Amino acid sequence: MSLAEWQKIEVRADRSYPVFLGAPLQELGEYLHSQMDDVEHILIITHHSVADLYFDRLMEGLQDYRVNLFKIPAGEEGKSLERLSQLTTSALRYGADRKTLVIALGGGVIGDLAGFFASVFMRGIRLIQVPTTLLAQVDSSIGGKVAVNHPAGKNILGSFYPPQAVWTDFTTLESLPWGEVENGLAESIKHAIIADSDLFEFFEKQEQSIKQRDPSVWREMVARSSAVKVRIVSQDEREQGVRALLNLGHSFGHALETEMNYRGVTHGQGVSIGLLAAAYLANAKGFITLDEVDRVKHLLITFGLPTVIKGQDSQALLQGMKTDKKNQGGRKILILPKGIGQAVVSKECTDPEILAAWDQVISSDDEVES
Amino acid sequence: MSLAEWQKIEVRADRSYPVFLGAPLQELGEYLHSQMDDVEHILIITHHSVADLYFDRLMEGLQDYRVNLFKIPAGEEGKSLERLSQLTTSALRYGADRKTLVIALGGGVIGDLAGFFASVFMRGIRLIQVPTTLLAQVDSSIGGKVAVNHPAGKNILGSFYPPQAVWTDFTTLESLPWGEVENGLAESIKHAIIADSDLFEFFEKQEQSIKQRDPSVWREMVARSSAVKVRIVSQDEREQGVRALLNLGHSFGHALETEMNYRGVTHGQGVSIGLLAAAYLANAKGFITLDEVDRVKHLLITFGLPTVIKGQDSQALLQGMKTDKKNQGGRKILILPKGIGQAVVSKECTDPEILAAWDQVISSDDEVES
Ligand SMILES: NC(=O)c1ccc[n+]([C@@H]2O[C@H](COP(=O)([O-])OP(=O)(O)OC[C@H]3O[C@@H](n4cnc5c(N)ncnc54)[C@H](O)[C@@H]3O)[C@@H](O)[C@H]2O)c1
Numbered sequence: 079m080s081l082a083e084w085q086k087i088e089v090r091a092d093r094s095y096p097v098f099l100g101a102p103l104q105e106l107g108e109y110l111h112s113q114m115d116d117v118e119h120i121l122i123i124t125h126h127s128v129a130d131l132y133f134d135r136l137m138e139g140l141q142d143y144r145v146n147l148f149k150i151p152a153g154e155e156g157k158s159l160e161r162l163s164q165l166t167t168s169a170l171r172y173g174a175d176r177k178t179l180v181i182a183l184g185g186g187v188i189g190d191l192a193g194f195f196a197s198v199f200m201r202g203i204r205l206i207q208v209p210t211t212l213l214a215q216v217d218s219s220i221g222g223k224v225a226v227n228h229p230a231g232k233n234i235l236g237s238f239y240p241p242q243a244v245w246t247d248f249t250t251l252e253s254l255p256w257g258e259v260e261n262g263l264a265e266s267i268k269h270a271i272i273a274d275s276d277l278f279e280f281f282e283k284q285e286q287s288i289k290q291r292d293p294s295v296w297r298e299m300v301a302r303s304s305a306v307k308v309r310i311v312s313q314d315e316r317e318q319g320v321r322a323l324l325n326l327g328h329s330f331g332h333a334l335e336t337e338m339n340y341r342g343v344t345h346g347q348g349v350s351i352g353l354l355a356a357a358y359l360a361n362a363k364g365f366i367t368l369d370e371v372d373r374v375k376h377l378l379i380t381f382g383l384p385t386v387i388k389g390q391d392s393q394a395l396l397q398g399m400k401t402d403k404k405n406q407g408g409r410k411i412l413i414l415p416k417g418i419g420q421a422v423v424s425k426e427c428t429d430p431e432i433l434a435a436w437d438q439v440i441s442s443d444d445e446v447e448s
Numbered sequence: 449m450s451l452a453e454w455q456k457i458e459v460r461a462d463r464s465y466p467v468f469l470g471a472p473l474q475e476l477g478e479y480l481h482s483q484m485d486d487v488e489h490i491l492i493i494t495h496h497s498v499a500d501l502y503f504d505r506l507m508e509g510l511q512d513y514r515v516n517l518f519k520i521p522a523g524e525e526g527k528s529l530e531r532l533s534q535l536t537t538s539a540l541r542y543g544a545d546r547k548t549l550v551i552a553l554g555g556g557v558i559g560d561l562a563g564f565f566a567s568v569f570m571r572g573i574r575l576i577q578v579p580t581t582l583l584a585q586v587d588s589s590i591g592g593k594v595a596v597n598h599p600a601g602k603n604i605l606g607s608f609y610p611p612q613a614v615w616t617d618f619t620t621l622e623s624l625p626w627g628e629v630e631n632g633l634a635e636s637i638k639h640a641i642i643a644d645s646d647l648f649e650f651f652e653k654q655e656q657s658i659k660q661r662d663p664s665v666w667r668e669m670v671a672r673s674s675a676v677k678v679r680i681v682s683q684d685e686r687e688q689g690v691r692a693l694l695n696l697g698h699s700f701g702h703a704l705e706t707e708m709n710y711r712g713v714t715h716g717q718g719v720s721i722g723l724l725a726a727a728y729l730a731n732a733k734g735f736i737t738l739d740e741v742d743r744v745k746h747l748l749i750t751f752g753l754p755t756v757i758k759g760q761d762s763q764a765l766l767q768g769m770k771t772d773k774k775n776q777g778g779r780k781i782l783i784l785p786k787g788i789g790q791a792v793v794s795k796e797c798t799d800p801e802i803l804a805a806w807d808q809v810i811s812s813d814d815e816v817e818s
């Protein structure tokens with residue numbers, strides 16, 4: 079298969095880069111040979127489990143390079159300064175230099191860690207993102223945000239570091255557990271709500287095929303959803319304007335995740351609740367009809383994403399939103415859908431309005447769990 | 449004194465920024481008020497000793513801001529991931545957000561640490577460099593290079609992060625011990641050799657006044673020497689061309705510092721030996737006359753900088769140059785002076801030639817120390 083046959087979309091930014099959609103892992107080497115003639119050493123950073131699944135396939139094309147593999151255990155803890163430090167020690171031991179190329183093979187955790195490492199090692203070396211989760215393919219591998227966590231805050235240390243290319247092999251998604259699929263679906267649906275009503279209808283029409291993982295429908299879903307992200311970050315790489323819309327549902331979602339101490343709620347579930355809360359709030363503000371709110375709700379339910387939470391206190395959740403990084407001078411900055419396919423930044427939401435939105439996603443059903 | 453009266457030179461780069469020469473510490477606040485109307489919170493990062501000397505003066509202009517001070521002990525160990533981590537914890541505890549301004553008040557260690565912190569905290573917040581050592585004023589505060597060390601390598605994690613401005617108050621140099629002055633003089637002389645023969649003559653003519661710290665001569669020395677750095681980084685911010693010339697003497701110097709385990713030799717002393725070794729090598733290559741080599745040597749001696757080292761093995765030093773970050777494919781990349789006032793990148797030096805240069809700065813005088 080030749081390069082031309084895959085879909086290629088371009089992120090237009092300070093430094094533009096291509097996103098290859100449907101590009102086979104085993105052909106990345108051919109691409110590198112054709113594009114970067116001074117690469118000799120490659121450092122692949124990945125999870126143990128992802129290496130087991132895909133390292134050999136990726137290596138098929140990399141036989142001419144000196145390749146080192148750095149594997150870490152799965153989990154959000156991988157995105158830490160300690161891991162960055164270990165990575166630095168290993169990289170130097172492997173003889174990494176300014177011409178070394180980093181390949182991030184994995185989900186968002188790997189993309190963020192490996193990307194941050196590449197952004198600071200010797201003040202920046204080259205990076206290829208090879209996303210293998212749905213979330214990474216439609217969202218985190220595109221746009222150049224990289225970061226590690228710190229006990230004092232999530233993603234608190236990072237940078238904007240565009241890769242040389244994003245290499246998206248759809249077939250890696252076949253091994254992804256449904257729980258992880260949900261995380262990506264929540265972001266994809268978010269993309270549809272903020273910027274692509276056709277994509278939203280596609281989700282509605284293809285519910286069943288998506289759930290059954292029909293390959294051609296998945297390809298289209300990933301391609302269209304990535305395209306939304308590409309379009310938005312091309313307009314605003316550094317999040318000074320329209321990129322902020324990608325936070326739809328996230329101020330609510332983060333507050334929930336934090337309140338629950340990141341236990342018993344996945345990121346996708348938090349975003350799902352958040353998308354719906356934002357929709358209710360937008361309805362109160364007259365930005366979206368109840369009918370449209372229901373369409374959002376229905377779609378989330380279809381894919382097994384939650385639309386209500388139990389046993390939460392809306393006051394505490396509102397309180398949790400106070401520390402959001404996006405707030406300005408004590409004012410809450412929220413993203414609200416405007417119909418389906420558009421969104422706006424709002425500084426005008428009052429605390430009682432936000433509380434009311436929370437209350438609509440909190441179930442009063444106080445079942446006693448024993 | 450109005451802003452217009454100080455000398456202002458502009459670093460022209462991806463994002464240009466001004467270098468204010470002779471700008472009083474106590475007037476930085478006035479500048480901030482006039483330039484950045486959304487700053488509310490300032491985080492000053494400095495050494496304990498520098499805070500004792502200059503914090504109050506700086507604060508005179510910062511009364512309208514919420515200011516937090518982060519003080520660290522002096523020493524190269526301050527430039528570490530651990531310190532970055534502590535800084536992150538403190539910054540968040542102080543309520544730092546994306547609008548927080550970082551002020552790096554100190555020498556190159558503070559500039560590099562605070563600069564790296566600013567470059568990654570919440571993916572980058574604003575930074576003002578306020579250099580208080582000669583080395584920082586003429587060199588490290590200009591050009592945007594920031595970094596921390598790692599047990600596996602010096603300055604190994606960093607980025608290119610231009611400040612909003614460099615605020616250089618010459619009077620802070622009055623308290624600088626002569627040992628530290630030497631470090632800066634070595635870099636200033638290097639600037640003269642690679643790019644400014646007039647500056648070199650200035651050093652020769654003003655030897656005495658410089659040693660006596662005549663304020664007006666120092667002002668001129670710092671201003672002219674900073675101007676060289678500004679000119680070079682404006683041509684090549686990311687060190688892909690002419691900026692490499694600033695490494696004159698450093699490949700030799702680093703090898704020496706490493707061989708001596710950073711004990712018994714300061715950075716300035718290493719550079720001094722390195723400048724001379726590079727001059728001898730350039731002479732062997734026919735780039736510079738012996739007369740010019742002698743002028744370099746004489747100037748270094750005048751300022752108390754060393755031109756010979758004892759008890760070193762040139763083979764070991766040559767070996768140490770093998771790991772230089774700048775080498776390409778096993779080939780040593782060296783900077784050589786071309787006369788005085790110009791320099792070139794050379795990939796053509798053979799190991800015997802480099803050995804011969806080392807031998808000219810190694811004293812055979814094996815005094816037995818008891
Ligand atoms: N940089 C950005 O713009 C951005 C955007 C959104 C999220 N993020 C970050 O992304 C992270 C979450 O990413 P994620 O959801 O991909 O989680 P993840 O990276 O933790 O991956 C989820 C799990 O799936 C496994 N996995 C990966 N690929 C697989 C495959 N093909 N088959 C089977 N298992 C596979 C992983 O090993 C892991 O256990 C968070 O840290 C978040 O902060 C970053």
Ligand SMILES: NC(=O)c1ccc[n+]([C@@H]2O[C@H](COP(=O)([O-])OP(=O)(O)OC[C@H]3O[C@@H](n4cnc5c(N)ncnc54)[C@H](O)[C@@H]3O)[C@@H](O)[C@H]2O)c1
Binds near residue numbers: 498589592
């Ligand atoms: N970023 C760059 O482009 C660049 C260039 C060259 C060097 N550097 C880095 O700079 C560092 C060396 O910088 P340095 O030579 O300024 O050393 P430094 O920062 O360690 O300062 C030297 C000493 O002087 C003290 N001091 C600072 N200002 C003083 C003042 N006004 N009066 C009295 N004492 C004062 C400091 O507290 C310290 O003890 C190294 O880490 C080196 O890697 C960076």
